[in-house]
Amino acid sequence: MSKRIEVKDLKVYYSSFLAVEDINLTIEPRTVTAFIGPSGCGKSTFLRTLNRMHEVIPGARVEGEVLIDGDNLYAQGVDPVLVRRQVGMVFQRPNPFPTMSIRDNVLAGVKLNNRKITKTDADDLVEKSLRGANLWNEVKDRLEKPGSSISGGQQQRLCIARAIAVSPDVLLMDEPCSALDPISTLAIEDLIEELKNEYTIVIVTHNMQQASRVSDRTAFFNIAGTGKPGKLIEYDDTNTIFTQPSVQATEDYVSGRFG
């Protein structure tokens, strides 16, 4: 289920602007990897290249390779739609589909793709995904209510349930807690802890405590200045990054001296 991600010499351009430069890293299966760094350093841009979501932005393109269990995402003839079925994504702001009920939101990956599913299978999938997202007990009595009728934290967990309902191999999270209160954040961090038994998880966060709480490995990104490309400065075990980083900039950032 869970897969290894290898990134080789990756560069991301927005039209002619080089946004992210020369990234090399390997993400092991069944781990949580956190991306930290100041705003605008290309964490989210890089995260989006891991399931080709950057292509939604006009003019964005990529040089280099991203291998998922050895398959290059950017090889000739790769269908981004198939990539995204294996690499799910959770966004910064909760975005349940407003026209659908809670149940239909969980089933969105199946229903939107016109796949047939029997009612019992659908019920099982809804329950399994919502339990997986720690949301089942809160919404089991109102599955037919609109997805936008629950609180922000619940909506975000609904989005996670929606993402894991299509059983991806990798789950990308782009600042999943930045719009949530501490209680909801805690709920999602616990959830990440559980999900890591089945999925490879990559999370972008601005919250360094969160990175140190949830992740096994941490990558620190930085930019030299506005208009310069973002770079991967250091990538190591989370403990090492937060206690004995080998680069001065990392130490300055994690200790709060800048950023």
Added chain:
Amino acid sequence: MAITQAPITSALKAGKLHRFTPLYIILGTLAVATAVFAILGAVNVAGILIVTAVLFVVTYWLLSLFVEGSRKAKDRLMTSLVVIAFLIALVPLISVAITTLTNGAARFDVDFFTMSMRNIVGEGGGALHAITGTLLITLATSIISVPIGILTAIYLVEYGRGKLARWITFLVDVMTGIPSIVAGLFAYALLVIFFGEGVRLGIGGAIALSVLMIPVIVRSTEEMLKLVPNELREASYALGVPKYLTILKVVLPTSLAGIVTGVMLSVARVIGETAPLLIIAGYTQSMNYNLFDGRMMALPTFVYNSYAQQGSDAQAYIDRAWTGALSLILIVMALNLIARLIANIFSPKLGR
């Protein structure tokens, strides 16, 4: 020495007009204006109202200036000007409604909605042929325009990049400005190619009206699609849903209410068109259910025809014209109500 209670003054308090003051001023100025006109011996309702309005604005402003100070006075001056502008805007609307209702009531009977004008000279007869014609032509127009309009809008918002999209947008803007008579001539010229000179067909009317309807639909649908948050599209892509299914199952349902409203407004916009129908659909006194065969009457042309060519009993023709106009307004109103209903049913539910 007697202790006199000094009035408590607060830095936060200021003079304030009583809340009925504007009403008293209106009654007062109305009385003054009426008296002036009566003395001059020429009572004229419009004149009295205009003088009242001017007097009211000036008195109200001056009074507020003395009692409340210049900031409040400015506020009250602007408020009264805005209200007067609103009332002026209402005048034609109410006037049209009242005139059509009173004049149209005379023939608002069963005959009018069950009979055509075949073999009718003078009194009696009805506009069934015109109502069917209007409904058929508008239906055909919608069948032609709605798919083209919505698909164009989808292309412009979801796919269109660069030159082609810019040109389409430009041409749609140009189309919006086409005079309706030109649309009629276009439909005539088009049908002449296939059917020869002097062709009159209901479907020609639908083609002419489509030329007017398509740009309105494109514009309104475009705006509605742009309102759909990008996050929803991204959420769908991230689930591995292809683009066409995302548009079909996420973008369109989310914006459906707005699109339906836009379509209904565009129907209301073309249903009253007269000029193109006079050219290409012609007019007739008989029922015609076939868009592809022969002349077809529509309500606007019925109204025009009854008024322009009054027969032996002129009053009967004028009455029919008014009732035709009333039916047209009622049809448009009914369509708007249906649109509201549909929009309510389909709009995303946000309630808990």
